Amino acid sequence: MSKRFTSAAEKTAPQPSTAAVQRNKRHGTPTTILSLDLDILCTIFSFLDMFDTVRCSLVCKFWNGIVWSRTLREFYERKVNDSSSSSSSFPSSSELNERTLGRVLRNVAMNQHRLALQKGVFHVDLWRGHSTRVAQCRMKKGMVGTGVGDKVIRLWSLDSYKCIEEYSTPEAFPLVDFDFDESKIVGLIGTRLCIWRRNGKRSIFPSNEGKFGKGLCMRYIDHEAVVGCDDGTVRIFDMYSRRCSQIIREYYNIRSFLC
Known part of the structure; x- marks a missing residue:
């Protein structure tokens, strides 16, 4: 009597069930928030307040298109319906544009x-x-910066x-405005820009005397400082x-304020 042996390579592995294959496909392609359709997003947005x-x-x-085309209009219509004087306080929906x-x-x-x-x-x-009136105040990353007065x-x-760091300004120049980030403080002193490094070093830019009369305000975003001047320019x-x-x-x- 002869026996026939089948090698392991010839054996066919069991096929996974259809449900298991579909489940693995779902796990392999995660759903992102951008894959939600219009109606689902509108339903979610309807539970939020205006802000x-x-x-x-x-x-x-x-999302911007959905909010401005449908959600805010629906919020507006609810506001009109809730208002007792909707006819006089709010324009009708047909008169409404963006x-x-x-x-x-x-x-x-x-x-x-x-x-x-x-x-x-x-x-x-x-x-x-401070010993005198605080003229400027900035808040960033859990810190408040104050100064200018003294x-x-x-x-x-x-x-x-509590005060965690303190920086003195040059005696010869008035401090007009300042801004800061996690590594440095940038100040406008007269017509110059001054940098105080958080490690203690200080450097002053060359004078801009004659280039503009007076700097009135300043903002700093790495790697640029923006100065508003009394001649109507922003430098x-x-x-x-x-x-x-x-x-x-x-x-x-004149440029007395910058955002």
């Missing part, structure tokens, strides 16, 4: 802010930071309300070359 809905509009162009919708929603937002300030609960922490810039911890300085890289002219007004 969170507007924040969602900044995520991507797809500009009108934006104006109405801004008014709604201002009213909500006003009510929050009137009825909200606030906890105020107060401490003495030629001292101080950084404060928002956890302990952008490159922090690496220490040169003015761009001048934006606005003749009709």
Whole structure:
């Protein structure tokens, strides 16, 4: 009697079930938030208040289109229906365009802010930071920067309300404005820019005397410092070359504030 042996290579492995294959495919291709369809997103957005809905509009162009074309209009229509004087306070939906919708929603937002300030609960922490009046205040990354009044810039911890660093300004120049990040403080002193490194080093840019009369305000975003001047110009300085890289002219007004 003869026997036939089958090698392991000839044996066929058991086939997985159809359900298991589909489950593995689902696990292999995760679903992203951008794969949600229009109706699902509109349902989710309908549970949000106006402020969170507007924040969602900044995520991507797809969400922005949904929010402005449907969700905010639905919010507006609910606001009209809830208002006892809708005929006089709000334009009808047929008269509504994007500009009108934006104006109405801004008014709604201002009213909500006003009510929050009137009825909200606030906890105020107060401490003495300088010997004279604080002229500038900045808050970034859990720290508050204050100064200008007494030629001292101080950084404060928002956890302990204690001064963690202090920087003195040159005696010969008035400190006009300053800004800071995690590695440095940039200040506008007269017509010069000054950098205080967090490791203690200080450097002053060459004088811009004669290039503009007076700097009134300043903002810093790595690697550029933006200075608003009394001659109506905004001057952008490159922090690496220490040169003015761009001048934006606005003749009709002085630049006393920058965002």
